[in-house]
Amino acid sequence: MEQRRIGNVQVGAIGLGGMPMSIEGRPDTDRSIATIHAALDAGVTLIDTADAYHVDADEVGHNETLIAQALASWGGDASGVLVATKGGHQRPGDGSWTVNGDPAYLKRAADASLKRLGVDAIGLYQFHRPDPKVPYADSVGAIAELLDAGKIRMAGISNANPDQIRQAQEILGGRLASVQNQYSPAFRSSEPELRLCDELGIAFLPYSPLGGISRAGELGDRFAPFAEVARAHGVSPQQVALAWMLAKSPHVVPIPGASRPESIRDSAQAAELTLTDAHLASLG
Ligand SMILES: NC(=O)c1ccc[n+]([C@@H]2O[C@H](COP(=O)([O-])OP(=O)(O)OC[C@H]3O[C@@H](n4cnc5c(N)ncnc54)[C@H](OP(=O)(O)O)[C@@H]3O)[C@@H](O)[C@H]2O)c1
Numbered sequence: 569m570e571q572r573r574i575g576n577v578q579v580g581a582i583g584l585g586g587m588p589m590s591i592e593g594r595p596d597t598d599r600s601i602a603t604i605h606a607a608l609d610a611g612v613t614l615i616d617t618a619d620a621y622h623v624d625a626d627e628v629g630h631n632e633t634l635i636a637q638a639l640a641s642w643g644g645d646a647s648g649v650l651v652a653t654k655g656g657h658q659r660p661g662d663g664s665w666t667v668n669g670d671p672a673y674l675k676r677a678a679d680a681s682l683k684r685l686g687v688d689a690i691g692l693y694q695f696h697r698p699d700p701k702v703p704y705a706d707s708v709g710a711i712a713e714l715l716d717a718g719k720i721r722m723a724g725i726s727n728a729n730p731d732q733i734r735q736a737q738e739i740l741g742g743r744l745a746s747v748q749n750q751y752s753p754a755f756r757s758s759e760p761e762l763r764l765c766d767e768l769g770i771a772f773l774p775y776s777p778l779g780g781i782s783r784a785g786e787l788g789d790r791f792a793p794f795a796e797v798a799r800a801h802g803v804s805p806q807q808v809a810l811a812w813m814l815a816k817s818p819h820v821v822p823i824p825g826a827s828r829p830e831s832i833r834d835s836a837q838a839a840e841l842t843l844t845d846a847h848l849a850s851l852g
Pocket residue numbers: 584585586587588616617696697726727748749774775776777778779780781782784785804806807823824825826827828829830831832834835
């Protein structure tokens with residue numbers, strides 16, 4: 569698979585998003601493990617997760633545990649796989665998502681993620697979402713401390729605007745490795761953050777790149793130009809959407825979610841799909 573860079577680490581240009589395997593509607597463990605193994609077999613070396621990818625309040629880190637289990641049971645060499653997790657969101661168990669950007673909480677959350685992943689240091693730790701109750705600098709300051717303490721190898725932020733990206737880059741002393749924002753054919757308002765990351769040389773990880781779990785299957789029905797280009801290449805509209813965002817910048821690394829092996833196998837092929845300038849122009 570084509571390689572891209574997050575900080576000083578090379579990863580396959582298409583990553584795997586772990587959320588559909590751990591939140592509402594998730595499959596059984598065997599299918600999830602098969603999905604993660606299919607991703608690794610296809611050359612995926614970035615897996616995105618979060619401690620908040622779970623359903624009940626007493627199963628925090630469900631997805632991290634699943635990923636650790638899948639990496640341990642995979643037949644190949646998983647040493648080059650970058651697991652990117654996040655802290656700052658919580659799920660009390662009633663279906664809601666709350667935020668907690670308290671520095672002491674973030675440091676405890678990172679310690680717990682580190683244990684669940686079974687590593688000496690977390691490959692990439694991302695502050696999940698700004699907490700309006702806590703100054704952004706304080707939350708990102710906790711991430712900087714984790715970096716300085718060697719508990720995380722790289723630092724990232726998520727759901728950030730351009731000002732927050734610049735602020736985080738300053739607080740982290742130029743060590744901001746990644747920004748993870750929503751970006752898809754349906755949701756293009758993260759274009760300024762994508763452009764800023766391109767300019768600063770920071771990896772941009774589009775999340776929900778196919779429009780989100782419930783709408784990913786309808787991408788071709790909702791966006792005719794993607795369906796047309798897909799027909800011309802004999803591939804899925806989902807592959808075209810991923811190839812389209814890869815073409816936006818060499819710093820883009822999409823993380824399509826999957827709960828079935830065939831979904832991530834199809835998505836992974838987008839790394840090899842080159843679209844013509846005319847096709848790209850038709851997609852916007
Ligand atoms: N930072 C944040 O705040 C945040 C928020 C949301 C998501 N995320 C991250 O971003 C990742 C991706 O976002 P997402 O999972 O919300 O949405 P998504 O990637 O837009 O859509 C996921 C769904 O797409 C389907 N799919 C994947 N590849 C496909 C293909 N080639 N053809 C047809 N369908 C395909 C999968 O179906 P099957 O389930 O049937 O395989 C999956 O459920 C998440 O898993 C999570 O890691 C981060």
